[in-house]
Amino acid sequence: MHASGDCTDLVFKHHIRKAAQTHIEAGGVHELAPRALHRFQKAVSGFHERLAPRGRYWGWKYPETNMIAPYVATTFPRAKIIHILRDGRD
Numbered sequence: 001m002h003a004s005g006d007c008t009d010l011v012f013k014h015h016i017r018k019a020a021q022t023h024i025e026a027g028g029v030h031e032l033a034p035r036a037l038h039r040f041q042k043a044v045s046g047f048h049e050r051l052a053p054r055g056r057y058w059g060w061k062y063p064e065t066n067m068i069a070p071y072v073a074t075t076f077p078r079a080k081i082i083h084i085l086r087d088g089r090d
Helices: 010-025 034-051 063-075
Strands: none
Touching: 010 034, 010 063, 034 063
C-alpha cells in the first residue's frame, strides 16, 4: 500500500463497489440506506486503520467513489474532494 491512497486493498475496493452498486440499484437517490451507510463506514474505518497512522492525511483513488458521493459526504462532512479528469490518451 502507498500513502497516496493508490492501494491494493481489494477488500476495501470491494466495499466501494458494493456501495456504488447498491446506490445505482436504488436509482441513485440522495437518501442513504442506514445499513449500507453503516457497512461503508465500517469499511472506511478498517481501511484507515490499515493505511495511515493517526493524524496523517490519507485517501483513496477509486473511480467508483463518484457514484457514492452521499456516503462520502455523510461520513466525512469536512472532507476535501479532488476530482481529476485525465487525458484518455495516456
